[in-house]
Amino acid sequence: MSFLELNQVSKSYGSTEVLSNINLRISEGEFVAIVGYSGAGKTTLMSLFAGLIQPDTGTVTLAGQRMAGPGPDRGLVFQNYSLLPWLTVFENVKLAVDQVFPGKTEMERIKHTEKFVAMVNLRSAREKLPSELSGGMRQRVSVARTLAMNPKVLLLDEPLSALDALTRSTLRDEIARIWQESRMTVVLVTNDPDEAILLADRVIPLTRGPSATLVSGIDIHLPRPRDRRFLNENAEFKMCRNQVVTSLLAAGAKPKTTITRDLVLPDIQPEDISTPRLSSNRRGPTRARERRREEVEIIP
């Protein structure tokens, strides 16, 4: 039985359909990565999971329950950290803890907060404001805040894309470690096939938008923990990467569409003395300011 399920979900903004006919079943404890082009609607998909937006058609269900809105049972780690800049690291995490565990005593909540600040190795920075932290540290606070809510599903929306390469690999390993300890259901959205393969049990490519949809997923059976350094030469890793990239490229190759548009030609008169002066009763324009219809090919 699937834990998190998207059933024929589609979502449009205005007249452009961003996501079309998305079907996805994720079982409990699974780590699923969705890989797609930027602008393909990855963040829209995440917002649907989180309940920040509602699908136009279809349903999103969690453990058999249809989702009506956002909630702390689906912990979302935002792409741009989304920490509250007037609160310290500790206070940012504590805000979530206070909200999710109103039944616990203040001491328990402080302890709980401390535990998650320590989990992402930020104990020494607990009294700092987000503006005093590096990008990687901010994202770790964001991860700590989300994990501290004890969500049923962890939603990672390009959590590493704003970071430099070195910080990225450290934080990626940290996410892998935390997942192995907690074994919670994770949905990761990313534009990096390697990152997806290194972290996930299953990688699902998202086709190019508009009207992006999910194509069949690729199961990754690489043993964990997966070490980036040794995997580059690993035959299975190479094969997985090949599959993911091929299916992404195939998904991107959509038929070209053409549109017709008005073409305004430049108003140029030949510089020739013999040309008779333009008189006002001349028959309509022949060349100057002439409008033509032009067919333009667009690569989506």
Next chain:
Amino acid sequence: MRDSTVPTAISASAVAVTPTPAKLPSSNRVAFAKFDWLLLPLVGIAAVVGLWFALSATLSKDLPNPIKTWEASKPYILEPLAKRGELDQGILRFTWLSLILVAKGYLMALVVGTPLGFVLGLSKTMTKALDPIIQVLRPVSPLAWLPLGMVLFLGAGRQASELAALFTIAICAMWPTVLTTAVGVRAIPQDYLNVAKVLKLSRWNTLTKVMIPATLPYMFTGFRLSLGIAWLVIVAAEMLTGRPGVGGFLWQQYNALVYEQIILCILTIGVVGFILDRLMSVVERRFKTI
């Protein structure tokens, strides 16, 4: 031999030193730059005082010159806390009276203006409904509001003039707070609101823990602008109501044909306004760091 060496030495040193004359003005400029924060304003003040002398000596003979002004203002400045009569008090006493009135009116403006700004920022419907009224009322001069205030509080008897003044200050000073708060609320990043949504914060908690802290920098800009206006309005309010204060004193002395103290009052109003603005911008910067 000695005689012949000396000129060469001089000429040699002259050659070596040639770059120095070019350097000298720049080092002078450095020394000047150290004091120009003090020097340049003094030059400016001296120029204005000079112009004042010239004006009082030539074009407008009724304008008292700076020396006469100082002589006439001395009792008010040197005994700033003296009280000789209701409209004959030391300048600090007058300032204090004006400040109290401004403080009351200003607080009313903030108490009414901040929530109104929040409502406008949160609700498009309210913005559409109220924005035209605000845009029409905002440019109305305090001189126009005051008579309305008098009429409003006619029934209050002896209190009427104070209430009318407070009403005028509050209604004139309110608009910057209302408008900047509304802008600030609209400028709250969607990310913060998403955090509130994901955490399922209650409406009250969203307001107090996310929206108000996120709007504070804007609110304080509004507060500073409002304070400036409140202080502007005080003079008009005191003039028309005849209440003791800097503005009332100014108007009374004008009517009594004592022109010297008019300038004293203008300078006092300016200095106090400047100090208030500085104080508020310190507070504002404190919140800008967020």
